[in-house]
Amino acid sequence: MTLNLAVSESVHMQEExxxxxxxxxxxxxxxxxxxxxLEDSYPLREPVxxxxxxxxxxxxxxxxxxxxxSIHCPRSFALRITSNMLGMEVDEVGEDVNDxxxxxxxxxxxxxxxxxxxxxxxxxxxxxxxxxxxxxTVNSMSDSNCVIIPFTNEGERFLVGLKLRKEM
Amino acid sequence: MANVLIVDDSSTMRKIISRSLRQAGLxxxxxxxxxxxxxxxxxxxxKTVGLIxxxxxxxxxxxxxxIKQVRASGKTMPIVMITTEGGEDxxxxxxTNGASDSIKKPFTPEQLNEKLGGxx
Numbered sequence: 001m002t003l004n005l006a007v008s009e010s011v012h013m014q015e016e017x018x019x020x021x022x023x024x025x026x027x028x029x030x031x032x033x034x035x036x037x038l039e040d041s042y043p044l045r046e047p048v049x050x051x052x053x054x055x056x057x058x059x060x061x062x063x064x065x066x067x068x069x070s071i072h073c074p075r076s077f078a079l080r081i082t083s084n085m086l087g088m089e090v091d092e093v094g095e096d097v098n099d100x101x102x103x104x105x106x107x108x109x110x111x112x113x114x115x116x117x118x119x120x121x122x123x124x125x126x127x128x129x130x131x132x133x134x135x136x137t138v139n140s141m142s143d144s145n146c147v148i149i150p151f152t153n154e155g156e157r158f159l160v161g162l163k164l165r166k167e168m
Numbered sequence: 169m170a171n172v173l174i175v176d177d178s179s180t181m182r183k184i185i186s187r188s189l190r191q192a193g194l195x196x197x198x199x200x201x202x203x204x205x206x207x208x209x210x211x212x213x214x215k216t217v218g219l220i221x222x223x224x225x226x227x228x229x230x231x232x233x234x235i236k237q238v239r240a241s242g243k244t245m246p247i248v249m250i251t252t253e254g255g256e257d258x259x260x261x262x263x264t265n266g267a268s269d270s271i272k273k274p275f276t277p278e279q280l281n282e283k284l285g286g287x288x
Contacts, residue, residue, distance in 0.1 A: 085180065
């Protein structure tokens with residue numbers, strides 16, 4: 001699954017470059033705010049839409065580009081992210097986990113906005129949305145393509161996805 | 169020594185900023201928290217605050233209106249906006265409204281120290 005040609009051409013960069021920015025942004029956010037070093041893997045060839053015992057944070061982009069930046073974590077890793085960000089043990093998914101995953105999605109969305117639009121004048125970010133559950137499916141923007149990058153830390157894996165469409 | 173007010177609708181973000189301020193080694197008295205601009209103004213009505221750190225996007229009263237009202241009340245303490253990448257347009261408006269400076273998320277305690285050390 002790749003970004004479509006119209007998006008790549010309009011931002012004057014190859015898909016690998018955009019994926020590289022997302023990888024850089026994710027590593028910087030995690031290194032700085034979560035105090036975790038990440039390893040990235042090759043982008044997935046197929047989208048992942050169904051999640052088990054997971055937490056998903058998302059922000060939407062609207063304007064000259066429409067898109068969604070999402071982070072999908074297993075519940076155990078979401079708890080670890082939140083514990084690290086707060087500097088205290090968090091052992092259940094609740095407001096703190098929702099806020100933490102939403103904030104990470106917001107920071108990553110901010111990076112993407114900056115890449116697509118210097119100055120950020122023509123793209124707006126939505127308020128973050130966080131969902132979690134035993135099993136859920138995320139379907140969005142079926143007419144656009146995406147980049148999904150797996151990251152790992154100490155054997156735990158999570159995904160960061162970016163769906164984008166260039167508006168006329 | 170100074171009291172600091174953190175205004176952010178995310179309680180988690182307030183905790184993170186508060187923890188980072190302590191880790192930054194800044195000499196602080198109390199750290200007060202508010203969930204939006206209205207709560208922030210209420211705190212300022214009751215407490216003496218030497219530095220404000222404020223988010224921009226918040227419900228009820230956002231950071232831009234909050235700054236405007238703080239300045240309209242005659243208060244002159246530094247107000248530092250906490251922003252994400254890509255928010256330069258809103259940041260310009262915040263500076264016009266009376267913000268003193270900004271810090272972009274993600275930030276390290278060292279960056280907080282560097283930015284805020286001279287304001288306290």
